[in-house]
Amino acid sequence: MLDVIGDLIPFGIGVALSPFPIIAVLLLLTAPVGLGGSSLFLLGRAAGFALLTAVFAVVSDLIDQAAGSSLPAAVLRLALGVVLVGVGIRKFVRRPRADAAPKLPGWMQSIERTGRGGALRLGFVLTVVNPKEIAFAAGAGLTIGGAFLPIGQAIGAGALFVVLACLSVAVPVTLVAVAGDRVTPVLQTAKNWLIANNAIVMALVLIVIGAMLIGSGVSGLSG
Template structure:
């Protein structure tokens, strides 16, 4: 179980250290309907992580990717391929980074965040966590890893993975709920920094995790 949790940690960090959803929830916290939309977004974000992870966990169990309590050769090949895919996603992010003196731009949908209802925010949170290619790769790898465990341990591992993966979106929501006035300026400065460094942060993170995951896969097939 300890080894599996060690494998899950970098994958959870890969989901957690995602500037775009953090920027999105900060924009919601700075908008008029801060409480409802940010809570809805957080709920959707958590639900997306849980659903995607459990789906791939079940598929891994059905496919028999756990062999004698450990990952099978097929599971190791999946990790190797996912690792390489994640490295390529990181390289794409790096190529798209703002050059020196160039201002980073936000996705167009972020301009409408201050008009979102709680329901729309929930849907957006779910999509960003469950369907986003980067996060999908992480949850596939997490599901395959957890699929090698007995049901009880897999449930604990899923809970740990979800808490860690959702922590960076949950933190500003909780902090704002406790001290809204004092957090407003801090969140605005954080948003500005994340917007500018989004591509670089994501690229470095993806390449690092991709290499680690590919290494785990190579270790299992050789």
């Protein structure tokens, strides 16, 4: 169980470092929906990761049981790691120039008009349809499913990943709930930095997590 937790922590931290969800929740906190909308965004995000992780854990377990070994899950981790490293390198190479003005995606520009229901849906959809978020959840789910843990331990491991994955969104929501407008300047500074540097941050996260998946896959193949 401890080995599984050790393997899950980097996936959770990798998701937590993803800049777009952090930018989204910071925008929500300064939008009319404020704290209530951002809290629902957090809830939707947690539900999305719980669903994805459970699906990949079950798939991994079924594949391994059908094959009679953990080799298929190891191959999947290896392949996923190669893809993540490739996407990370591509993202780094194609990052905007230093003098280029940062530009938000259209869905972020419309966040100010989002209601509470929209914030909840956004948190869920941003998780379950984003290839990068799916990849991280797949790594966590494959790790859990390939470990053949008892159901209680598997649920606990999945819950740990979800908590870690949502931590960077939960922190600003909690800060605003506790300190109110006093933390607004700090959050504004963080949002501006993430908008300007999101490509580099995401590229590095993808490369590091991809490399870890490759190592885990190779270890599974040799084992």
